[in-house]
Amino acid sequence: MRVPYAELHDTVRRALEKTGLDADRADACARIITDSTCDGVPSHGVNLVPRLIAMMRKGVVDVAARCVRVAAHGPVERWDGQRGVGALNASDSMSAAIALARTHGIGCVALANTNHWMRGGTYGWQAADAGVIGICWTNTLPNLPPWGASDPRIGNNPLVIGVPRAAGHVVLDMALSQFSYGALAQYRMRGELLPVVGGFDTRGELTRDPAEIEATRRPLPIGFWKGSGLSIMLDLVAAILSGGRATHQIAVGPEEETALSQVFIAIDVASLPGAEAARTADAIVEHLRIPARDGERVRYPGERTLERRRQHLADGIPIEQSAWDFLRGV
Amino acid sequence: MRVPYAELHDTVRRALEKTGLDADRADACARIITDSTCDGVPSHGVNLVPRLIAMMRKGVVDVAARCVRVAAHGPVERWDGQRGVGALNASDSMSAAIALARTHGIGCVALANTNHWMRGGTYGWQAADAGVIGICWTNTLPNLPPWGASDPRIGNNPLVIGVPRAAGHVVLDMALSQFSYGALAQYRMRGELLPVVGGFDTRGELTRDPAEIEATRRPLPIGFWKGSGLSIMLDLVAAILSGGRATHQIAVGPEEETALSQVFIAIDVASLPGAEAARTADAIVEHLRIPARDGERVRYPGERTLERRRQHLADGIPIEQSAWDFLRGV
Numbered sequence: 001m002r003v004p005y006a007e008l009h010d011t012v013r014r015a016l017e018k019t020g021l022d023a024d025r026a027d028a029c030a031r032i033i034t035d036s037t038c039d040g041v042p043s044h045g046v047n048l049v050p051r052l053i054a055m056m057r058k059g060v061v062d063v064a065a066r067c068v069r070v071a072a073h074g075p076v077e078r079w080d081g082q083r084g085v086g087a088l089n090a091s092d093s094m095s096a097a098i099a100l101a102r103t104h105g106i107g108c109v110a111l112a113n114t115n116h117w118m119r120g121g122t123y124g125w126q127a128a129d130a131g132v133i134g135i136c137w138t139n140t141l142p143n144l145p146p147w148g149a150s151d152p153r154i155g156n157n158p159l160v161i162g163v164p165r166a167a168g169h170v171v172l173d174m175a176l177s178q179f180s181y182g183a184l185a186q187y188r189m190r191g192e193l194l195p196v197v198g199g200f201d202t203r204g205e206l207t208r209d210p211a212e213i214e215a216t217r218r219p220l221p222i223g224f225w226k227g228s229g230l231s232i233m234l235d236l237v238a239a240i241l242s243g244g245r246a247t248h249q250i251a252v253g254p255e256e257e258t259a260l261s262q263v264f265i266a267i268d269v270a271s272l273p274g275a276e277a278a279r280t281a282d283a284i285v286e287h288l289r290i291p292a293r294d295g296e297r298v299r300y301p302g303e304r305t306l307e308r309r310r311q312h313l314a315d316g317i318p319i320e321q322s323a324w325d326f327l328r329g330v
Numbered sequence: 331m332r333v334p335y336a337e338l339h340d341t342v343r344r345a346l347e348k349t350g351l352d353a354d355r356a357d358a359c360a361r362i363i364t365d366s367t368c369d370g371v372p373s374h375g376v377n378l379v380p381r382l383i384a385m386m387r388k389g390v391v392d393v394a395a396r397c398v399r400v401a402a403h404g405p406v407e408r409w410d411g412q413r414g415v416g417a418l419n420a421s422d423s424m425s426a427a428i429a430l431a432r433t434h435g436i437g438c439v440a441l442a443n444t445n446h447w448m449r450g451g452t453y454g455w456q457a458a459d460a461g462v463i464g465i466c467w468t469n470t471l472p473n474l475p476p477w478g479a480s481d482p483r484i485g486n487n488p489l490v491i492g493v494p495r496a497a498g499h500v501v502l503d504m505a506l507s508q509f510s511y512g513a514l515a516q517y518r519m520r521g522e523l524l525p526v527v528g529g530f531d532t533r534g535e536l537t538r539d540p541a542e543i544e545a546t547r548r549p550l551p552i553g554f555w556k557g558s559g560l561s562i563m564l565d566l567v568a569a570i571l572s573g574g575r576a577t578h579q580i581a582v583g584p585e586e587e588t589a590l591s592q593v594f595i596a597i598d599v600a601s602l603p604g605a606e607a608a609r610t611a612d613a614i615v616e617h618l619r620i621p622a623r624d625g626e627r628v629r630y631p632g633e634r635t636l637e638r639r640r641q642h643l644a645d646g647i648p649i650e651q652s653a654w655d656f657l658r659g660v
Contacts, residue, residue, distance in 0.1 A: 073601040075405055076435035105406035108436050108597065133567055148622035148629075161563040163570065170566060172559045196536065196554050197527070204623065206526065223552025224526050229502045229631040233491040236500060236614055237463055240493065240599060240607045248617040265595075267438065269570060271403040277570045284566055287578040292478035293534065299478075301559040 001324060002316030009034040012049065015330035019056045020063035025088055032087045036119040038317045040308035043182050044119035046323045051254060052085075052116075053330060060258050061085055061115050067092050075104035078243060081114030083258055090117040090136075090262060091126060097266035098130045105271035111262045112244025114138075121173030121305070124162030127266050128169035134162040135265040139235045141250045141257040144177055145218050147228035152217060154231040155247040156180070157238075162302075164269065165281040171302035176227045176234075178220045184210040238263050331654060332646030339364040342379065345660035349386045350393035355418055362417045366449035368647045370638035373512050374449035376653045381584060382415075382446075383660060390588050391415055391445050397422050405434035408573060411444030413588055420447040420466075420592060421456060427596040428460045435601035441592045442574025444468075451503030451635070454492030457596050458499035464492040465595040469565045471580045471587040474507055475548050477558035482547060484561040485577040486510070487568075492632075494599065495611040501632035506557045506564075508550045514540040568593050 003011075013030035017023055037045030055061040065084030069077055077096060081089040093109045100107025117123070117138055127134020140155035156177035163170045179187075179198040187194055187210040197206040199213030199220045206220075213219050221227030231247075239246035244261035251257060269277040285300050292298050312318070333341075343360035347353055367375030385391040395414030399407055407426060411419040423439045430437025447453070447468055457464020470485035486507035493500045509517075509528040517524055517540040527536040529543030529550050536550075543549050551557030561577075569576035574591035581587060599607040615630050622628050642648070 071602045073435040076597065076601055078602050104434065105403040106436055106438050110602075133570070135567075146618055146620075146628045148624065148626070149620050150623060151620055153618060153620065153628075159560075161560075161567065163563065163566045170563065172563045174553070174556045174559065176553075178553055178556070222554075222556045223504070223506075223508055226504045226508070226552045229504065230489075230491075232614070232618065232631060233493065233500065233502045236493045236611055237465075237491070237597075239610050239614065240463070241597065241602070243602070243606060246610060246614045246617075248614065267406065267567075267571065271406055272401050272408050272440075272571070272573070276573060280569050280576060281566055284562070284569065284576045284578065287576075288476055288483060288562065290476075290479050290481055290483065293480060294478065296478070298476045298483075301562060 001321055002318050003324065004316050005034060005038055005313055008037065008046070008317050008319070011327045012046065015049065015053065015327050018330050019053050021085065025085070028091070029085055029087055032091060032118065032122050034317070036122060037319060038309055038312045039121070039305045040312070041119050041121070042319055042323065046319050046327065048116070048118055049323070050326050055115070055255055058255065060255065067111065067114070069096070075100045075106050076108045077110070078241070079109055079111045081111050083113050083115060086115030086117045086260070087122065089114040090123050090264070093262065093264045094123040094126050094134060094136065094266065097264040098127060098132055101132050101266035101268040101271070105268055107266045108241070109264045110238065110241035111264065112242035113259050114262055115258055115260060117262065119173065120158040120160040121171055123264065124160040124171040124173060125169060128162040128164040128171060131164050131269065133164070133267040133269060134160070136160050136263060137234045137238065138260055138262040139238050139247045139250070140260065141252050142247050143181070144221050144228070144231065146232070147221065147225040150218060153248065154221070154228060155235060157231045157234045157247070159234060163281060165285065166278060167282060168306050169302055170281065170285065170300055171305065174222070176221050176231045178222050179210070181214070181219070184214055184219070188214065331651055332648050333654065334646050335364060335368055335643055338367065338376070338647050338649070341657045342376065345379065345383065345657050348660050349383050351415065355415070358421070359415055359417055362421060362448065362452050364647070366452060367649060368639055368642045369451070369635045370642070371449050371451070372649055372653070376649050376657065378446070378448055379653070380656050385445070385585050388585065390585065397441065397444070399426070405430045405436050406438045407440070408571070409439055409441045411441050413443050413445060416445030416447045416590070417452065419444040420453050420594070423592065423594045424453040424456050424464060424466065424596065427594040428457060428462055431462050431596035431598040431601070435598050437596045438571070439594045440568065440571035441594065442572035443589050444592055445588055445590060447592065449503065450488040450490040451501055453594065454490040454501040454503060455499060458492040458494040458501060461494045461599065463494070463597040463599060464490070466490050466593060467564045467568065468590055468592040469568045469577045469580070470590065471582050472577050473511070474551055474558070474561065476562070477551065477555040480548060483578065484551070484558060485565060487561045487564045489564060493611060495615065496608060497612060498636050499632055500611065500615065500630050501635065504552070506551050506561045508552050509540070511544065511549070514544055514549070518544065
């Protein structure tokens with residue numbers, strides 16, 4: 001089914017307000033969730049709302065908590081998310097980093113004790129909309145084996161980079177796993193193999209069979225050993241700067257994963273004189289507009305997001321009936 | 331053959347001085363090259379010296395140039411490398427970022443018009459040795475096709491992250507290609523297949539055959555589409571912040587690649603009160619000390635580097651006879 005933006009936003013807002021969020025915060029959180037769904041990422045938008053509401057009801061996510069600044073040193077700040085709503089904490093933290101960047105040229109906010117930020121790309125778009133470069137990442141529960149091992153000890157730690165551009169921001173939003181468990185399940189349910197290897201099978205060989213990877217719980221980091229190393233680094237920096245938990249300290253279980261650590265860096269492009277930022281970004285994007293081998297053409301990060309956003313704002317946002325029924329039933 | 335550290339350093343220093351570098355700068359550059367070789371990365375140490383000297387003789391690398399600060403806004407600075415020696419420009423830029431971080435908590439130096447920085451890890455170790463977190467990257471000539479295309483339009487843009495730790499810094503140094511052309515050549519010469527897929531063959535299929543990938547010039551970015559996106563983002567941020575060239579503007583050819591753009595970020599862990607940085611880093615590293623499936627154990631980024639460094643300082647640094655002969659013959 002398709003739902004107009006305003007109706008979806010209103011429905012999510014009501015569901016969150018009924019679960020105990022203050023009206024203004026329910027409105028802001030519903031906007032983040034609706035934007036993500038409108039951008040074509042329902043997996044990190046409306047489809048996460050049942051989990052969010054379950055965690056709010058269990059008290060794992062504290063509906064009343066707001067993040068607070070606990071330390072500051074010029075452009076570097078440490079915030080405590082107080083185990084409040086992850087998307088609001090992340091949005092507030094990126095806002096704080098943007099404000100620091102306006103003053104200092106750069107801002108860095110490290111956030112401890114927060115919850116799942118839903119779609120990481122949200123905060124890359126937020127920075128780009130404010131005209132600044134945004135770089136942010138989160139740690140997660142341990143869901144990937146480090147390279148060479150079988151035991152999940154590192155997180156898929158999504159990394160987001162946003163660069164502002166008048167003709168369409170360039171925004172990368174990538175987890176460090178090659179495929180999420182959600183993606184594996186979708187391929188399995190469609191009876192498809194993965195387009196590239198995504199993990200190990202029960203014989204310890206690389207495989208494109210999603211069910212085998214779900215069984216071994218050995219999905220691949222991007223770039224094999226390289227993504228494994230990058231995951232470790234992002235966890236180190238997030239935990240050290242925030243003073244919060246590292247991946248190995250985060251409880252396992254989708255409704256238990258809490259007390260995450262995140263980093264938000266904003267850099268104000270306008271702080272340096274003579275910046276030809278707009279022309280530079282346009283030239284890089286234009287140079288990538290070449291034919292792809294499948295008859296399409298190469299896309300830059302964020303390009304499909306903008307296409308889907310325009311389409312869904314015009315035609316309504318596609319969501320699954322079950323997600324809609326859930327929202328209406330809260 | 332094996333050469334003691336002091337002898338290798340002296341030999342590289344003399345070769346660089348004979349090629350026109352001032353004595354103090356020849357000494358500093360030789361130290362970077364000797365350290366990289368001692369750390370087990372001769373490919374980005376002594377084995378790059380013939381190329382460096384050829385570029386100095388051709389004037390592509392200006393032996394007399396020193397990088398200069400061209401703009402500053404608090405903790406954010408822009409430097410111009412003046413097409414001088416890349417390793418010295420990068421080291422000076424990371425030094426400047428570290429100094430900014432001591433004052434402001436964070437420092438960001440964007441460097442334009444520089445040359446190949448040799449081993450990127452050098453600047454991650456430099457930051458960690460100074461007790462700060464270092465994050466840096468460079469763009470490169472176009473040497474990878476963006477995901478979906480055949481034409482090399484993006485760089486392998488190495489990314490480096492260093493985290494200080496008393497018992498051994500944690501330092502990641504990774505190019506965004508799964509295998510460099512140098513690595514492909516080594517596998518081919520040994521008659522081996524790659525351990526995982528590394529690019530496309532002449533039929534457009536993914537392959538582990540290094541010769542096929544050298545023929546198609548279609549090596550893979552890490553994580554397939556993900557590394558392709560990350561490469562684009564790192565190029566955007568480096569070119570925008572430095573005001574320098576983007577990958578598509580960088581000349582192709584190993585001795586022509588010049589006017590690169592780089593970013594150096596340093597964050598002073600000590601700037602925030604109550605940081606338990608040392609304990610946090612130790613706990614993360616300890617939690618990864620688990621058996622690997624090959625009978626070894628999982629290593630953290632930088633662990634093998636430290637092992638090789640200790641071994642080579644004790645037993646001499648292994649280098650190829652041809653590299654030694656080249657250095658002695660300059």
